[in-house]
Every structure is written in structure tokens, then in C-alpha cells.
Amino acid sequence: MKKIAILSLLVLTSIVTNGQENVKKCITTRLVEQELISNPDYTKGRISSINENIDWIKANHSKKITINIPVVIHIIHKNTHSNIGVGTNISNAQIEDALKILNEDYSKTNPEYPNPPRNTFLNYWGNPNMNFCLASTDPSGNPTNGITRTSTTVGSWDADDNFESNAMKKTVNGGMNGWDPANYLNIWVCNLSNSNGGGMTLGYAYLPGLQSWNAWKDGLVIDFQYFGTIDGASTSSDGRTATHEIGHYLGLMHTFCEDTDNQGNPICCDNDNNNWGGNVDDTPATKDIYFGSVTSSTNNNTCNDLSYSNLFTTNVKDMDENYMSYASNTWMFSIDQVNVMNATLNGYRSSLKNTDVSMNCNGSVGTELNNYQLENLNIYPNPTIGKLNIISADKINTLSITNIIGKEILFYKDFSANIIDLSSHENGVYFINIRTDKGKHIEKIILNK
Numbered sequence: 001m002k003k004i005a006i007l008s009l010l011v012l013t014s015i016v017t018n019g020q021e022n023v024k025k026c027i028t029t030r031l032v033e034q035e036l037i038s039n040p041d042y043t044k045g046r047i048s049s050i051n052e053n054i055d056w057i058k059a060n061h062s063k064k065i066t067i068n069i070p071v072v073i074h075i076i077h078k079n080t081h082s083n084i085g086v087g088t089n090i091s092n093a094q095i096e097d098a099l100k101i102l103n104e105d106y107s108k109t110n111p112e113y114p115n116p117p118r119n120t121f122l123n124y125w126g127n128p129n130m131n132f133c134l135a136s137t138d139p140s141g142n143p144t145n146g147i148t149r150t151s152t153t154v155g156s157w158d159a160d161d162n163f164e165s166n167a168m169k170k171t172v173n174g175g176m177n178g179w180d181p182a183n184y185l186n187i188w189v190c191n192l193s194n195s196n197g198g199g200m201t202l203g204y205a206y207l208p209g210l211q212s213w214n215a216w217k218d219g220l221v222i223d224f225q226y227f228g229t230i231d232g233a234s235t236s237s238d239g240r241t242a243t244h245e246i247g248h249y250l251g252l253m254h255t256f257c258e259d260t261d262n263q264g265n266p267i268c269c270d271n272d273n274n275n276w277g278g279n280v281d282d283t284p285a286t287k288d289i290y291f292g293s294v295t296s297s298t299n300n301n302t303c304n305d306l307s308y309s310n311l312f313t314t315n316v317k318d319m320d321e322n323y324m325s326y327a328s329n330t331w332m333f334s335i336d337q338v339n340v341m342n343a344t345l346n347g348y349r350s351s352l353k354n355t356d357v358s359m360n361c362n363g364s365v366g367t368e369l370n371n372y373q374l375e376n377l378n379i380y381p382n383p384t385i386g387k388l389n390i391i392s393a394d395k396i397n398t399l400s401i402t403n404i405i406g407k408e409i410l411f412y413k414d415f416s417a418n419i420i421d422l423s424s425h426e427n428g429v430y431f432i433n434i435r436t437d438k439g440k441h442i443e444k445i446i447l448n449k
């Protein structure tokens with residue numbers, strides 16, 4: 001393993017664009033390249049995260065205990081799907097199914113273990129030992145079931161469009177602002193579409209390294225039909241899109257080569273063991289993408305592994321069963337991939353591991369507080385020139401005002417003043433979030449001085 005320098009990182013890979021059935025299954029590589037071109041801070045962040053990981057792995061850290069990671073799932077659903085369980089407003093059972101599959105895959109307790117369809121890489125099979133739990137406190141410290149549901153007029157989000165592929169992460173675009181990415185893994189579940197050919201996008205995530213002003217993009221986006229396997233999920237969903245995307249989120253690349261020759265033909269490379277790849281030594285070099293299933297008779301061996309720097313001493317088959325491939329059935333991370341993911345959780349994403357956020361790790365979705373009965377609450381005038389009257393028949397436990405990018409600008413505990421003054425803030429759209437023992441109420445406020 002060799003540390004990387006800025007120069008070598010600036011030589012960007014080109015994406016495989018041949019006419020295969022679903023090359024856009026996951027658009028992480030394209031989004032990451034885009035971000036690297038437009039955002040020098042991200043290049044620095046990627047380099048420092050990769051180098052940190054190398055140091056951590058070299059120091060032979062090993063992790064025995066399970067790491068719990070707080071997750072918030074933002075369901076962005078069409079306004080015509082107002083009932084939970086209808087269309088894009090997926091059921092709690094589907095969310096629980098998605099979490100179950102994710103937690104099996106990240107604890108090496110998935111159904112394929114210990115007898116997978118083929119034994120080729122049994123000795124390379126790592127256990128990430130990670131547990132994804134629903135957050136039970138929100139960024140203001142209020143109780144939550146770890147799920148937000150946002151009604152939107154947006155019919156679908158075009159993964160091929162640079163703006164729309166991140167637009168669901170902003171309330172102002174009809175999506176939902178993410179929660180502080182230092183403390184939560186944000187997962188946006190919505191209806192993805194593709195305006196260009198080349199297949200359907202199931203999900204994507206950013207590799208570690210987004211900093212400050214672009215951190216709002218951090219997290220996963222997953223199509224609602226590929227989150228879990230039941231209820232509203234597609235019959236073709238294996239429920240492992242989240243498994244794959246969290247691999248990216250924790251620093252992993254695809255196992256197959258994403259470079260092409262000058263004519264656009266696939267070539268051999270060790271994609272996850274090059275400058276970008278996070279130095280995974282125990283996944284073989286692989287040319288092109290394999291979309292098929294992996295069975296005892298799958299014998300793909302597209303590249304000669306003896307030509308690459310890795311830990312193999314013979315030319316081995318392609319590791320198509322790896323979660324970071326595009327095969328139709330996958331069941332494992334390698335031991336080196338696990339090391340990279342753990343290094344990320346002890347490096348760039350250590351705040352997620354050390355967070356104070358309370359979590360519900362029992363795998364079932366708790367009850368969300370009902371929306372507060374409006375007749376008990378009166379907020380006026382709206383729009384306001386500054387002063388806002390807040391009259392509530394019930395005691396207000398917490399009251400917060402956030403701006404359009406989700407930043408909290410005012411917070412009160414045990415609010416009883418009946419009036420707040422926004423006149424020192426800029427004109428614009430704000431959100432007031434009120435909690436009482438009977439429930440919560442969120443409302444848009446317009447400030448127009």
C-alpha cells in the first residue's frame with residue numbers, strides 16, 4: 001500500500017460507457033468524479049481520508065466490538081401517496097425489511113453464510129461487525145422514530161441530471177434537508193428516474209471527504225422499489241442496494257474496472273486497489289461488469305491477477321459475489337474491504353461512531369408522534385414582518401426555528417412567552433417546529449420585513 005499524492009489523484013478515471021444493460025445501476029463513480037472536478041475541498045478530503053485509512057490499517061488496529069450507527073431514513077413521497085404504505089410512501093414493514101437485510105449483511109449473518117452458492121472466496125469473507133440503528137433523537141434532541149416522511153409534488157428525481165440527483169436532499173426543492181451528517185447516516189428513499197439510456201439507477205452515495213459547505217449531500221439515495229424486498233419493493237430487488245451504497249459511503253470502490261481504452265472498450269484494472277480505491281488487496285482485478293448470477297459453475301476470470309500488486313499468488317477467478325460488484329446475487333465483503341470500512345469509521349467518519357445520538361437498535365420502527373391538532377395551536381401572522389404570536393392550549397416543550405437550509409436559528413425549551421421576534425433575521429422561508437406532550441407541529445413561516 002502506498003500513500004497517494006494530489007497529482008496522481010487528479011488523473012481521473014473514465015466511466016465505462018459501453019452499451020450494457022444497466023451500467024448506471026449505481027452512479028456513485030460519476031457523482032464523485034463530478035464533485036472532484038467542481039470542488040477542490042473534496043479532492044483534499046478524499047486524499048486525507050484515504051491516507052488516514054492507510055495509517056489506521058498499518059497500525060494493525062483490529063475491532064472486535066460491534067459499532068452502532070445512527071440512521072435517519074427520509075421517505076420523500078408523492079403528494080398523492082399521503083397514506084403510509086401507498087406507492088412511494090413505503091410501509092414501515094418495508095423499512096424494517098431493508099434494515100434487517102442491511103444488518104445481516106454487515107454482521108456476516110446473511111442467509112448465504114456459511115454455505116454460499118460457491119466456496120471460491122470463503123477464506124476472504126470479512127465481518128464488518130456494524131449495526132445500523134434508527135435514530136431515536138433528532139438534531140434538536142426531540143424524540144423521533146428515525147423516519148421522516150415528506151410529501152412532494154416532484155414525481156421523480158432524475159439521477160442523470162446533476163441538479164436533480166441531489167435535489168431531494170433540500171426542503172426548498174421539495175425534498176427534505178438532511179440531518180447533521182456528522183451525527184447521522186442520512187438515507188433518502190425516493191422515486192428515481194433516468195432521462196438518458198444505459199439502465200436504471202437504484203442508488204448512490206458519496207465516498208468520504210465532503211466538507212463543510214457541501215456536506216449536505218452526504219449520505220445515500222435509494223429508489224423506493226430497491227429498499228427492502230417486500231410491500232412496495234420491486235420483485236427484482238435483492239434488498240442489497242443499501243449494503244452496496246454504504247460500502248461506498250465507508251470508502252469502498254466497485255470491484256470491477258471502470259476504466260476504458262481510447263476506443264471505449266473495457267480494460268483490466270484493480271479498481272479498488274489503485275490510487276482511488278482505498279487499497280483493497282484481496283479483491284481480484286476484474287475487467288468489465290458482470291451482471292449475471294453467481295453459482296457453483298460461475299468461472300469468470302477476466303484478468304491475470306499475477307500482473308497486479310495484491311495478495312494473490314495465483315491467478316484467481318473474479319470475485320463476482322462481492323457486494324461491490326453488479327452481479328445479480330452477492331453475499332460478501334472481503335477482509336480488506338472490512339478494514340477500509342472500519343478505518344473510515346475510526347477516521348473521517350469517527351464522529352458517527354462516537355455520536356451522542358440515541359438509537360433504537362431492535363430493528364422495528366417505533367411510533368412517531370401524531371401531528372399536533374391545529375385547533376390547539378395558533379401561529380400568526382404568517383407571513384410576518386418579524387413578530388410571531390404562538391398561542392398554544394398545551395405546554396410547549398420545545399420550539400425551534402430552522403432556515404431553508406436546515407440550520408437552526410432559534411431554540412427554546414419549555415416555551416411560554418407566546419411571542420417570538422424574527423426581525424433580526426433575513427427575509428425568507430423558515431420552518432417552526434413545535435413539540436408538546438400531544439405531538440408535534442411543523443409549519444412554514446415567511447418573513448417579509
Ligand SMILES: [Zn+2]
Pocket residue numbers: 026027028029244248254
Ligand atoms: Zn456502486
